[in-house]
Structure formats: structure tokens, C-alpha cells
Amino acid sequence: METHRNQFVQLEKAILNPQLWVKNYADYLYNYAYTRLNDDEMARDLVQETFLAALEKTEKFEGRSSERTWLTAILKNKVIDVYRKKSSGLGNSFEKTLSDTDQFEFFDSQNGHWKAEDQPKTFGLEEYDLLGKKELSHILQKCLKKLPGLWLAVFTMKHMDDLASETICSQLNVTDSNFWVIMHRTKVNLRACLQKNWL
Amino acid sequence: MQELSKNRLKQISYNCRQATFLIEKKQTSKITLREQFALKFHLAGCSVCRIYLKQSLTINRMVKNLFYGNEPSDLTLDDHFKQNLQERIDQYLDRK
Structure with a gap:
């Protein structure tokens, strides 16, 4: 029983495949950013930044979430940073x-x-x-x-x-x-x- | 005190701005029992806010669907941009 469960966990564990990120997730992430910012250029920038940031911390990926979820979480924080800058940068x-x-x-x-x-x-x-x-x-x-x-x-x-x-x-x-x-x-x-x- | 809250209740009961505010608040948070009552009372007598309520709920679902919808989006990145991005990633991986 225990072995069975372990095997299951092993199977579920995601791995990273950076070579395929653009192909698999670029449009998805772009949509994510665009629908939240309504700014094409900024959405593109954030997709790029997300991939580059993700490359820097691949060793922190624990495989507990899917690759896409992991990348989306990185992007989400970047979107929030933009919101934050917007709300503070423009003063009152x-x-x-x-x-x-x-x-x-x-x-x-x-x-x-x-x-x-x-x-x-x-x-x-x-x-x-x-x-x-x-x-x-x-x-x-x-x-x-x-x-x-x-x-x-x-x-x-x-x-x-x-x-x-x-x-x-x-x-x-x-x-x-x-x-x-x-x-x-x-x-x-x-x-x-x-x-x-x-x- | 009693009188005050009665007035307040009356205010909400006949005020569409307040009613729509409560409709919004109720969707994502809790409203007090008194507010629930006032809203119910208002909606019973206000067909316009009843329409608002239905439309408001639909908008919530539409907003979610904008991104989480299953239909493929026509929003895509152009190939040139993707190619550049791919090259940057490849370069990074080569360096490692």
C-alpha cells in the first residue's frame, strides 16, 4: 500500500523542461498577464521576465505543482508588483x-x-x-x-x-x-x- | 437607537445605490443580518435591482471565463517574439 502511494507521488511529480516553455506556455502566460493588465507591451515584458526569472531558480522547483502552475505563480507576483507600482507611483x-x-x-x-x-x-x-x-x-x-x-x-x-x-x-x-x-x-x-x- | 436603525433600514430599503452596494458586498463577503433583511426587502419591491443582481452575477462568471475559459483565445504572441524568447532561453541553458 505504502509503496503504491509512493509510486503515485513519484509519477505525479512534475519536472521542468525549459526548452519547451515558449512552445507550451508563452501564449497562456501572455493571456494571463494581458487580461489582468490590459497592456500589450507590459504583458509581453512580463512573460519574458517570468521565463528569465524562472530559469534563475529552477533548482527551487520542488515538483509539487505543475510546471505551468509554477510559472504562473511567478508571473502573478510580477503582475501584483505592477499593480503596486501603479498605485503608489502615481501618488494619490x-x-x-x-x-x-x-x-x-x-x-x-x-x-x-x-x-x-x-x-x-x-x-x-x-x-x-x-x-x-x-x-x-x-x-x-x-x-x-x-x-x-x-x-x-x-x-x-x-x-x-x-x-x-x-x-x-x-x-x-x-x-x-x-x-x-x-x-x-x-x-x-x-x-x-x-x-x-x-x- | 431603535429609531436610528429603523431609519437606516428604510434608507437602504428604498435606495438602489445602497442596494447594489450590498449586492456586490454579499457576493464576496458577509453582510449583516440587518443588511440582508434590508436587501431582501428592497429586491422584493425593485424589479430594476433584481435585473441588476442577475446581470452582476453573470458578469462575475464572464470575467472568470475571460481567462479560465476553455475556448482557445485569439490572443497570442507573434512568432517573432516567441523566437527571440526561445533564443534567450537556449542561450541561458547553453551557458549552464
Whole structure:
């Protein structure tokens, strides 16, 4: 029994094959970076940096995760570094983006009701049945692109990476209450953008 | 105190901005019992926010699918870039 288990573990243990990285993972990693940064050049740079960084630490690879998971983890940290630089490097740009949209135009500032022209309407986004709705996800990508950098960072770390809210707050230096404000505004904005471009 | 929270409750119950905020918060975190009640009450009477709720959940899944979706993406690196990258890796491996 014990031997059997050991054999299993042995079989599962991944090994590194750097010669095949570009062929096997370059596009995958590029997609990973691009969907999170919406910046082509930066995504390319990070893919390259990831491979080079990985080569430097091949001996640290323990084979407990797959090669792809390992490379993705390296890239993920690089993406977070970019987010972090963006949020600190631009000084208080975050506060600025918040106050710029202070009106939060979708709701009446007095009573908080939807403004008539911004009310959500049904347009097929109510059910998750997106077969044949590839266009909709293209629109979504365009809408994501319009978001302020920090909003995109917070939103994708939560909804793509499933990171804990506390982790996101501490890594991006965002307060808990701002975190929720950003999550809310991002979604309301995205939804409105989808509706506007779909109908 | 009692009065205050009643007012607060009323505020949320009739306020779409607050309701959508709670909808978002509830998806990834916990909201208080009072908030849950207020939200339920609001949704019972607000068809627009009911649409919002459904669409919001779909957006979450779409965002996940953007990257984790199984359909092959049309986002790929060009061959020239890949070739350069491959050469750099080969060089590194040769040096070792």
C-alpha cells in the first residue's frame, strides 16, 4: 500500500523542461498577464521576465505543482508588483479617480434611485448562457480596458484570482472601505458599459 | 437607537445605490443580518435591482471565463517574439 502511494507521488511529480516553455506556455502566460493588465507591451515584458526569472531558480522547483502552475505563480507576483507600482507611483491618483467620478452618475444623488436613462434593462445578460455570445465577452474586455488601473487591479484580483479581500487591500494599499467602494463602482460601471454597447 | 436603525433600514430599503452596494458586498463577503433583511426587502419591491443582481452575477462568471475559459483565445504572441524568447532561453541553458 505504502509503496503504491509512493509510486503515485513519484509519477505525479512534475519536472521542468525549459526548452519547451515558449512552445507550451508563452501564449497562456501572455493571456494571463494581458487580461489582468490590459497592456500589450507590459504583458509581453512580463512573460519574458517570468521565463528569465524562472530559469534563475529552477533548482527551487520542488515538483509539487505543475510546471505551468509554477510559472504562473511567478508571473502573478510580477503582475501584483505592477499593480503596486501603479498605485503608489502615481501618488494619490487613486483618490483622484474616486473624486473624479464622485457623482457616481448612475444614481440620483438625493434619493439613490437609478436615473431613468441608466436603469438596468434586460438584454440577455440575466442568464449565464453565453453560448454564441462571444461578442459579449469582447465587449466586456473593452469595458475592462476603460477602468482606472487600480479598479481593474482590485476587481481582477478578486474575481479572476479569488484572492482574499484582506490580501488585496494590503498588497495594493487600499483601505477596507475603499475596497468595497471600488468593487461596487467597478461592477456598476462594467454593467452599464455592457448594456450601452450591446443594445 | 431603535429609531436610528429603523431609519437606516428604510434608507437602504428604498435606495438602489445602497442596494447594489450590498449586492456586490454579499457576493464576496458577509453582510449583516440587518443588511440582508434590508436587501431582501428592497429586491422584493425593485424589479430594476433584481435585473441588476442577475446581470452582476453573470458578469462575475464572464470575467472568470475571460481567462479560465476553455475556448482557445485569439490572443497570442507573434512568432517573432516567441523566437527571440526561445533564443534567450537556449542561450541561458547553453551557458549552464
